[in-house]
Amino acid sequence: MVSTLTTYIGLRLCFLQLVLQAGKLAIERGWAINIGGGFHHCSSNSGGGFCAYADITLAVKYMFNHIDGVKKAMIVDFDAHQGNGHERDFLGDERVFILDMYNRLIYPGDNFAKQAIKRKVELNHHTTDQVYLENIRRHLPAVLDEFDPDVVVYNAGTDILEGDRLGNLDITPEGVMERDRLVFTEVRKKRGKPIFMLTSGGYQRNNARVIADSILGLHREKLISNPLEDSHVTSELREQGASLAQGSGGNEGET
Ligand SMILES: [Zn+2]
Numbered sequence: 001m002v003s004t005l006t007t008y009i010g011l012r013l014c015f016l017q018l019v020l021q022a023g024k025l026a027i028e029r030g031w032a033i034n035i036g037g038g039f040h041h042c043s044s045n046s047g048g049g050f051c052a053y054a055d056i057t058l059a060v061k062y063m064f065n066h067i068d069g070v071k072k073a074m075i076v077d078f079d080a081h082q083g084n085g086h087e088r089d090f091l092g093d094e095r096v097f098i099l100d101m102y103n104r105l106i107y108p109g110d111n112f113a114k115q116a117i118k119r120k121v122e123l124n125h126h127t128t129d130q131v132y133l134e135n136i137r138r139h140l141p142a143v144l145d146e147f148d149p150d151v152v153v154y155n156a157g158t159d160i161l162e163g164d165r166l167g168n169l170d171i172t173p174e175g176v177m178e179r180d181r182l183v184f185t186e187v188r189k190k191r192g193k194p195i196f197m198l199t200s201g202g203y204q205r206n207n208a209r210v211i212a213d214s215i216l217g218l219h220r221e222k223l224i225s226n227p228l229e230d231s232h233v234t235s236e237l238r239e240q241g242a243s244l245a246q247g248s249g250g251n252e253g254e255t
Contacts, residue, residue, distance in 0.1 A: 019198070023059040026196035027067050027151060031188060031224050033215065038155045038200025040083035041108060048085065049107060056153060057089040059196065060096065063151060071095060074149035076140065076187075077102070078179060079157025079200045080167030084110035091116040097147040101135060103127070103169055119143045125168045129175035132160070136182050144191060151194045152187045156180060158202035158210055166203050173206070177214045184223040 019037040026032040040056055041049030056075060063070040077083040077100040090096040097118050104122035114120065121135050158176055159167035187195045199211055218224045
């Protein structure tokens with residue numbers, strides 16, 4: 001029992017370390033994606049919504065404290081749920097701009113945390129692609145120009161997908177791909193800002209497939225490069241990447 005718990009804690013700390021490294025990587029290379037993070041209901045002093053550690057808060061604070069040139073960060077939270085964890089942590093912090101778009105009728109409904117949201121987009125049950133994507137086109141370019149962040153943390157939950165009983169929205173797989181394409185286009189292609197994506201919540205069997213298709217779409221559109229093709233990647237990293245690709249799994253954890 002003790003060894004199981006120790007292993008669990010060790011694995012979680014390992015995932016957390018990977019989230020911090022992904023933030024650093026995004027600054028160095030322009031983009032990074034961590035498929036195990038996005039626990040946005042956990043704040044620095046309280047867990048919630050299946051979220052045991054505040055990885056978004058830690059990643060942003062790590063970048064502020066350890067990476068030169070990162071003085072302002074934007075959190076773009078497009079998971080189906082309100083990201084009340086990082087919101088509680090950055091309430092009143094002028095270095096952080098939070099854009100949060102979520103289903104207003106589901107968990108957590110944290111009105112105190114909502115005070116930290118600088119651009120709030122509240123959706124109703126069964127919101128469709130058309131309304132969802134139009135909100136992104138209306139709000140995302142405007143806040144990027146207004147705040148001019150040094151880095152964007154993109155919490156890209158796929159619990160917005162149709163059929164997700166926790167998210168209760170009606171976004172199609174094509175809508176998810178278009179959402180991610182819009183975000184990377186506005187942040188990275190049009191403005192040249194580093195972006196750090198976390199895949200966050202999603203509770204259906206097709207989530208992993210949709211996430212994979214979306215990331216492949218970003219690569220096809222040249223919004224991200226293939227890390228294994230970069231000239232400065234060492235042979236050791238190439239081997240690690242190849243073995244990870246062979247053993248890849250799905251998305252898990254509620255957020
Ligand atoms: Zn969620």
